[in-house]
Amino acid sequence: MERLHALFILAWALLRSLLAPIVGARRGLAAFRASYAKDRLPAVHPDERRALPALSGCIACGLCNEGSAARVAQTNGKFGGVMDLMLASSRSMPDYDAAAASFEAIDDAELAILERRCPTRVPMRAVKAFVLAKAAELDKAAE
Numbered sequence: 001m002e003r004l005h006a007l008f009i010l011a012w013a014l015l016r017s018l019l020a021p022i023v024g025a026r027r028g029l030a031a032f033r034a035s036y037a038k039d040r041l042p043a044v045h046p047d048e049r050r051a052l053p054a055l056s057g058c059i060a061c062g063l064c065n066e067g068s069a070a071r072v073a074q075t076n077g078k079f080g081g082v083m084d085l086m087l088a089s090s091r092s093m094p095d096y097d098a099a100a101a102s103f104e105a106i107d108d109a110e111l112a113i114l115e116r117r118c119p120t121r122v123p124m125r126a127v128k129a130f131v132l133a134k135a136a137e138l139d140k141a142a143e
């Protein structure tokens, strides 16, 4: 009986998803904003969505962290290293204000050098640009 109930719910959800665009009941960007603004989650624009896979190539090798221990110590934890920015801090959009503050510790010229060191060629400057752009939208999303 439980299995039948689960199948019914899945079939109903599928039917609703397929019919929503036809009957004009599809929830759009305004509904997304209404649902997620309080969670500080801004919408991702189509061009950003297309760029996202290229931003997630970090394999945690640690090469971009070499030589950054002193800077990590100087910032009292605000900057956790470039690997942290590429692998973790850039993954949670509601926390992008903290990531943006961390990026203040490293400029684009340094990131360009580290990009050449990176075995998977993570586009670190593009990750930074994405994080800063979305961080700027966080407060607007919450309004």
Ligand code: SF4
Residues within 6 Å of the ligand: 057, 058, 059, 060, 061, 062, 063, 064, 065, 082, 083, 086, 087, 117, 118, 119, 120, 121, 122
């Ligand atoms: S060098 Fe590249 S792959 Fe290695 S930790 Fe840094 S960003 Fe990740």
